[in-house]
Amino acid sequence: MTKALRIGIAGLGTVGAGVVKILAARGDYLAAACGRPIELVAVSARNSNKDRGIDLSGVRWESDPMALARADDIDLVAELIGGSEGVARELVEAALKAGKHVVTANKALIAHHGTALARLAEEKGVALNYEAAVAGGIPIVKTMRESLAGNEIRSIHGILNGTCNYILTEMETTGRDFADVLKDAQDLGYAEADPTFDVGGIDAAHKLAILASLAFGTEVDFANVHIEGIEKISATDIAFAREFGFKVKLLAIAEKVDGGVVQRVHPALVPEGTPLAAVSGVYNAVAVDGDRVGHLVLEGRGAGEGPTASAVLSDLADIARGLILPPFILPAKKLKAPAKPAMDTHKSSFYLRFLAVDRAGSMAAITQALAQASVSIERIVQRGEAGKKASGDGRLPVVFITHETDEGTMARVRALLAEHEDVAGTPQVVRIEDGELR
């Protein structure tokens, strides 16, 4: 049997502890499956006294994580600290420079510095694996990187943030509003005390930027992801969406268009009956459209100890088996600088909700204004079941579903309605993704 793959783990939070548990429980299996043992040599974490339910006897404790990058008896550093800068970044860079393989679950790090780190890994001929950084236990990185080699990818549609999907599912099920459900999610540990990264769409955008690079052979380009969060989605929107046959989801979409690749994260109305509409609670899912394979959907748990540790183990096993690939499929020097088509050329139909002043002729005035802005309307609901509780005070809840139009036009319509004398307050605008989601 070949000699062991000797690893050091930095960070013993839930994921790090989960990895240690699997290595202990499945050591013999992994050795047989990989043709060599995976040996845990050293760990580093902030607190050496905490009880993590893991046995670290015989494992060296390093108070300084950077010691893992320097150690002669370590072949691979697993970075499970997190954060795009600071210790995590320094450790990964140092480990790669020292010619050690790196496995990481750090989406922010890869989204911000993926291409540069890939260059470094390739120079040294080592692996930089990050399956756990995208969609937790779902093997989407390996699928994109290896299984879909025969395909030109047309688009990716993902539900990549479990916190948002949990909140939207709860809002739908209970009819409660965003702030209320968010607070519960925080109490249950499904949302962070500072939820900005999750509900603001940033976490999903990190993951999307990584997937887009894999899909389209471009440098990782987080800076150009269009990002909107779910903070403005109300229970009323979710109820109206249901009346029209849609669910509201935070989608992360990357697609080829004339002029380049659009990357966008935003709430969207998704038709019921499609696989992504059915993804509920903390689950994640990714739908990939390839020119040969057609539509492929992967669904599973996007976070948590077990799923994330499972993904880290997949990366460790690959390296133990000797599979050392360029991190983004093509050698980093061959990755294209992504073209950045303006988001305002993007076209879709839109859900448009606002309160109209309840007077004779107000609807006529509003629809005429829309017609003048060249937006044609597919459906109108005045009040509706979902609007009943939102109406009163001489204001009438109105929802329009538009035909396909572009973002630029819609931005003008939004401004126009916000100022219209027959419209009260700010109109709500949500994109509809009625494209091929299977």
Next chain:
Amino acid sequence: MTKALRIGIAGLGTVGAGVVKILAARGDYLAAACGRPIELVAVSARNSNKDRGIDLSGVRWESDPMALARADDIDLVAELIGGSEGVARELVEAALKAGKHVVTANKALIAHHGTALARLAEEKGVALNYEAAVAGGIPIVKTMRESLAGNEIRSIHGILNGTCNYILTEMETTGRDFADVLKDAQDLGYAEADPTFDVGGIDAAHKLAILASLAFGTEVDFANVHIEGIEKISATDIAFAREFGFKVKLLAIAEKVDGGVVQRVHPALVPEGTPLAAVSGVYNAVAVDGDRVGHLVLEGRGAGEGPTASAVLSDLADIARGLILPPFILPAKKLKAPAKPAMDTHKSSFYLRFLAVDRAGSMAAITQALAQASVSIERIVQRGEAGKKASGDGRLPVVFITHETDEGTMARVRALLAEHEDVAGTPQVVRIEDGELR
């Protein structure tokens, strides 16, 4: 750049032609992604004059496929002929013995001879890859073989035959009966002239036997798959199932139970709202339950030129990248001979449909008979919406949903009802899979 991986393709049906097309269209990309070109050196097929829409200039034509196994200038043979015996088997054996890698889409071959072929491949240190043999374009073999290394697998639930799923979906949508829809499917090319392998469950069983080996570290054991097809499912059953909140699917299930692994293929009622219930038409899906990752569901196209060729390309790319793994994860000599727990210890609830004689006291007599057989009833529908057109003639359509009971008991109940004076004709019995299908 390392020297090319030189391949020979045997069989130029839709899949073989699809592979040739991808190699032509994506040659440069594959060379960059794999670090070496994949070069098509020779092909062999029955008819050298047929127009397949592919350019074979510069490619050697072998009238005898066995010549591919003998050729000194070929590193890898892609067997795309099909069938568990005959030329396909001889070619794969000869190629492996000659120290050539083999890629195949042949589920019957791997289901019947997988373990022996794996032994041969491992002796020679070559790859035997078969991603395309299971669920077409869905990367389930690679997911089981590589991505889930950190997991003990608890169960697999699959929709593995697109023909059956198409027929059941059509029956549900149109209310037409099996024979009628099958004929249409044959006319459309979705079903073979001899549909036995598909509708009889054998094709799904081939795929299941392969997945069970990967999941449980056992030798491939097709002989012990319990197989029932969809031939006896009627439009009435599908309509009744819907009344109870179920879809009817042909499921392929492998699960760990006390005493070993149960492998079974049969129609089942699947609760609406679960991912497998939502898989419609020719789509395939596999739900894997792992102890760390939890529930993971992969859905995509299970057949056809593009999806199957995509899977073959995944196998070719892996080998070009130097990834040579034991075909069934563990070295073949470490695979366990599977224990074969008797199917009659399997427990589930059941859907039970029959025509009762429409007389006072008949239902009382029947329910009493069931109680004496120790089967308890969760729900009863007499006639129902779905039964209206099936009633008349003094016979009353009745459906029971039982509480959980074992197969042995249910077999006795089936016999008992068949002979009961208040029951007309043969009762229909379908298992209900209300377990964790997400």
